[in-house]
Amino acid sequence: MSSRPSLKAVAVAAGVSPASVSNAYNRPEQLSAAARERILDLAAQMGYAGPHPSASSLRSRHSGSIGMLFAQDLTYAFDDPYCTVLMGGLAEIAMEAGANLLLLQVGPHVVSQAYSRDEELRLVQGARRAALDGAVADGVHPAHPVLRVLAERDVPVVSTAVGTGERCVLIDDRGSAVELGRHLRSLGHRRVVVVTDSMDEGDPSLAPADTHLFPYARLRVDGLREGLGGAEVTVVSAGSNTQASGRRVADLVLAMTARPTAVAATSDTLALGLLQRFREAGLEPGTGISVTGFDDVQQAGPAGLTTVRQPVREKGRTLGRMLLDPSFTETRVTLATELIIRTSTAPAP
Amino acid sequence: MSSRPSLKAVAVAAGVSPASVSNAYNRPEQLSAAARERILDLAAQMGYAGPHPSASSLRSRHSGSIGMLFAQDLTYAFDDPYCTVLMGGLAEIAMEAGANLLLLQVGPHVVSQAYSRDEELRLVQGARRAALDGAVADGVHPAHPVLRVLAERDVPVVSTAVGTGERCVLIDDRGSAVELGRHLRSLGHRRVVVVTDSMDEGDPSLAPADTHLFPYARLRVDGLREGLGGAEVTVVSAGSNTQASGRRVADLVLAMTARPTAVAATSDTLALGLLQRFREAGLEPGTGISVTGFDDVQQAGPAGLTTVRQPVREKGRTLGRMLLDPSFTETRVTLATELIIRTSTAPAP
DNA sequence: CAGCGCTTCTGAAACGATCTACTAAATCGT
DNA sequence: ACGATTTAGTAGATCGTTTCAGAAGCGCTG
Incomplete structure (x- = not known):
């Protein structure tokens, strides 16, 4: 042998x-x-x-793969509709460029928390072991240690948040949230719950710490607040960005003594969970209570969800090009959004 | 600097x-x-x-990533519902084991075709450059050169088809297709079109070459034939496994002079395309024409599609365990399937 | 005090390629 | 026919680790 x-x-x-x-x-x-x-x-x-791939990339300093960072859960790549489409765009470009796509696991990192050295090592372990020509960070907090590790390795990182020097693809989270908030306001909603995903895990609390919010979430929450003008706004932290979290928050909303006339979520995923649960409870969204989301994922249309559309696939493609197409030199791209009004919002009762 | x-x-x-x-x-x-x-x-x-990851894996012979092979299109991982769920199961196990997940691009390979050396090199290029501790092959033809390259590299490969010595996770494709065929037969369908995806690209032809079929497709086609007994069966090649292909075949079926009373597809993806197009054409599946799929993906339920359910997520998990869990020693696992009868099948008119 | 087993640490040899700089031979223009 | 350029190929250093066998130090025991 x-x-x-x-x-x-x-x-x-x-x-x-x-x-x-x-x-x-x-x-x-x-x-x-x-x-x-x-x-x-x-x-x-x-x-x-x-x-031999390792020998080759050791010497040549190229591996032929780009990475996508997952700070929550690897399965998120295939479960969450926003993420799935983003990945699709990224994959499209990777394919054109002949690059492989590496899904990297990095631990969840809560900014306000202090980590021991070993905990921190475990947090970035996935990224430490992987040979990469570049990485995409979506939903990774700018303070996450993995970004430092990648920088130390001289791995180019592109992200969907304004970070420390990285190139990025953005949307006007704040502005579009303002517009959405105004829409609700113009419908007469004066008591609104804003639901956001956050790095808090566990039961939805009534006060997500600012440091536990991803940048996009903070911007959306702030924008909604502004757009809603003088309305009474309660911000609720849903924990991870899943439909299950949305359902849990729906229960919380249903149990409120002063029930809001509208619930605005920072993502369609959460909003879809809310819709489901409200419908189960016999509360038809649009009539009983208004619900809004964010992203305009595929299920949003059939569900009648009012939301902000962002070109997710294009976002993925642009991120990919930033890493793989040398002629793509822009360091910051902002994509257009559009308010999509459907049946889940209606005048306040 | x-x-x-x-x-x-x-x-x-x-x-x-x-x-x-x-x-x-x-x-x-x-x-x-x-x-x-x-x-x-x-x-x-x-x-x-x-x-340094490359130096480390060069010396230690471990990279901390497992790969999934895509012989068609990288985006397939995020577009196709069967594939998405399979990947989810795989990702789940990868996460538990602390492994990263590499999506590998390998070119499409048609068995009957002769490839020049350079074409063949390009075909396996993605796999040649990637450092892997193991790989999953789903929908990769057993004769694909990438499997030889991986074997030469001593990279363990697990697959969803009976191959040359690899470990595999199977379902009884043939047996469950027989059952599905019997169901159609018992409803009185005597003229049936069987639609299969294949490595033929381009227009649906009336005769997919056996060598262009993936093993699972051949088994399903054969099983359907057997289950349909003496019915008049026409096998149609749809090309790639997408809803668009399904729609194209639907048009072809609609144009047939002797229109079949039932169409059986080898995947739900194709079947969903068929359903859509038939509905658009005013032909309500179940009443005008019967349609069946295979896999029981999530959309199958809402669409009322009669199909064969297979535990796709479990399949993904098992594939992952075979690669990552040393205590998992079985070399061949067969998962159970179940015939799910919905509204898209009804007695022949 | 020789001998033993532990823990902690080291030296040197791989691991398997690619890169830079260079030479020898072939081709070119005039 | 002669220097200049191009082509085909090579030598040797180098990429940054991990591994393995073993050394040094230390506290014990008999």
């Missing part, structure tokens, strides 16, 4: 230098066609699978 | 051997707590990000 041949072994067998074997795979133009043929034939015959 | 420090630089600065710095990160128990503290402090201070 002999071990696998290395590039050197192939070189020896072919009577050429190791450099030539390397060139046969990576730089055909540096080699006569005949020599290349001979080398590749021999390699195939010896069962040589081509240059 | 000094370059980044290496492990060795940290070792020199700390007055210890490189081995100790390595151990500080990877084997705390080999080191006194004090020494470890000192080393990690210094590393942090010097802006050392930890062991």
Whole structure:
């Protein structure tokens, strides 16, 4: 049971230098066609699978993969509709560029919390072990240590939040939230609950700490507040961004003594959970209570959810281009949003 | 602008051997707590990000990532409902094991076609460059050269098809298709079109070559044939497994002079496309024409699609365990399926 | 006090490629 | 036919770790 041949072994067998074997795979133009043929034939015959990826990327400093950071849950990439579409856009560009796409696990990081060194090491472990040519950070708090690790490694990072020097793809979270808030206000809603996902886990509390909010969430909450003018606004932290969280918050809202006439969520995912639960409770959104979301994911249309549309797939594509297309030099791109009014909002009773 | 420090630089600065710095990160128990503290402090201070991933995996022969092979399109991972759920299960296990998940691009490979060496190199390029501890192959034809490359690299591969020696997670494609065929037969359908995805691209033809079918598709087609007994069966190749392909085939069916009373697709994705198009054409599935799918993806329920349910998430999880859980030694697992009868099938007119 | 087992740490050899700079031979223009 | 350029190929250093065998130090025991 002999071990696998290395590039050197192939070189020896072919009577050429190791450099030539390397060139046969990576730089055909540096080699006569005949020599290349001979080398590749021999390699195939010896069962040589081509240059070893780690050795190759150690020396060349390129790995052919870009990473996407997940600070919550790896499964989020496939479960959350916003994320799925973003990933689709990213994958599209990765494919064009011939790059592989690495889904990186990094631990959840709460800004206000102090971490021991070992906890912090565990937090960034996924990123420490991965060979990357670049990474995308969406929903990763700018203070997350993984960003420092990647910077120390000189791995380019692009994000969806204004961070420390990284390039980014943004939308006008605040402005579009203002517009949405005004819409609710113009419908006469004077008592509103704003629901946001946050890094708090556990039961929805009535007071998410500012430091526990992702930047986009803070901007949306602030925008809604502004747009809602003098209305009585209660901000509720839903925990992680899932429909289940939305449902949990719906129960909380239903139990309120002074029930709001509208509930505005910082994401469609949360809003869809709210809608579901309200409907189950016999409260038809639009008539009994108004609900709004954010993102305009695919299910929002069928559900009749009023929301802010953002071009998610385009966002993914742009992030990908920033990493993979050298001719793409812009350092900050802002994409347009649009208020989509559907049946889940109506005049306050 | 000094370059980044290496492990060795940290070792020199700390007055210890490189081995100790390595151990500080990877084997705390080999080191006194004090020494470890000192080393990690210094590393942090010097802006050392930890062991270089490529160097580390070159030496240790582990990368901390497992790969999923995509022979069609990377975006498939996020677009196709079957695939999304499978990936979710895989991601779940990867997360538990602390592994990253690499989405690998490999070119589409048609068995009957001859490839030049360069075409073949391009076909496997994604897999050649990636450092992997294992890979999952779903919908990759057993003859695809990427499987040979991975074998030559000693990368363990698990698949969803009976292949050459790999471990696999299966369902009884044939048996469940027989059952589905019998269901149609018992409803009196005597003229049936079977629609399958295949590696043929382009217009749906009336004759998919056997070599262009993925194993699961061939088994399902055969099973349907058997279950349909003496019915007149026409097999149609839809090309890639998308709703758009399903719609295209629907048009073809609508144009047939001897229109079938039922259409059976080898996947829900195709079936959902068919349903849509039939409905658009004013043909209510179940009454005008019967339609069946395969997989029982999430949309199948709301669409009223009769189909075969398979535990897709569990499949993903099992594939993940096979790669990541050393105590999981089974080499072949078969999961149970269930015929789900909904409104898209009804007695033949 | 020799001998033993532990813990803690080190030296040097891999791991498998690619890069830079260079040479020898072939081709070119005039 | 002769220097100038291009082409084909090579030598040797280098990328940054981890691993393995073993050394040094230390407290014990008999």
